[in-house]
Amino acid sequence: MLKFKHIFVIVLTTLILVIGFSAFGGQSTSAQTIKFTSAMHTSKNLTYNGTIKYYVKADAKKYAPEITYATQKWNKALGKKVFQRTNSISRSRLVFTGTNKLNRNYAGVAEINSGVIALNNSWMSRYNQQKRRAVVIHELGHTFGTKDLYNYPNGTLRSLFKRQTIMGGNYATSIKSFDAKLAKWTLQKTRSMSQTEFHHYRSNQGLYYQQMLNGQL
Numbered sequence: 001m002l003k004f005k006h007i008f009v010i011v012l013t014t015l016i017l018v019i020g021f022s023a024f025g026g027q028s029t030s031a032q033t034i035k036f037t038s039a040m041h042t043s044k045n046l047t048y049n050g051t052i053k054y055y056v057k058a059d060a061k062k063y064a065p066e067i068t069y070a071t072q073k074w075n076k077a078l079g080k081k082v083f084q085r086t087n088s089i090s091r092s093r094l095v096f097t098g099t100n101k102l103n104r105n106y107a108g109v110a111e112i113n114s115g116v117i118a119l120n121n122s123w124m125s126r127y128n129q130q131k132r133r134a135v136v137i138h139e140l141g142h143t144f145g146t147k148d149l150y151n152y153p154n155g156t157l158r159s160l161f162k163r164q165t166i167m168g169g170n171y172a173t174s175i176k177s178f179d180a181k182l183a184k185w186t187l188q189k190t191r192s193m194s195q196t197e198f199h200h201y202r203s204n205q206g207l208y209y210q211q212m213l214n215g216q217l
Helices: 058-078 129-142 155-164 177-189 195-203 208-213
Strands: 006-010 019-023 032-036 052-056 083-085 094-099 108-111 116-120
Touching (some): 058 083, 058 094, 058 177, 116 129
Parallel strands (some): 094 116
């Protein structure tokens, strides 16, 4: 979710893996080596057969330009067409919805289990196009299983992430080397849910996805 200038996602945490990575190429004047760790990812991603088919509900169509921009940016950064739009909600792994039911502090929320990105109309209507794009780009980053880096446990890195990374909530509208490499790494370290598991979440009326799409949250 976006809490004023930061975004929070509700997801699960597993796996303990560490990998060294040279990061922030042209994004920082000082060369740094950032280790990708389990604190950066959750247990699941939204892909199925390497793609994330997404559906835009009627209440989110006003954000269609930003959604198109953000999905194209991620596809280019990942070097393949991961995000593919579908006109069938039942065939989707991800649904965009606009809502007035989120806490007023949040501009967006990504819920991985049931595949929903909800955009807070109150905040999105106040933002300029750059910020709207940035919110969608950030939330899409969570669909790979990547966590919010503004919550990273190391304080020094947390401050750096906040200033320089998409998943740190810096409102960037371009996806640079670090975020692209992190997304690819996260996809390797998380698992794609089976259709059975995914549809369990989609069909459970008491779970977050159903409540959100039915305007109960």
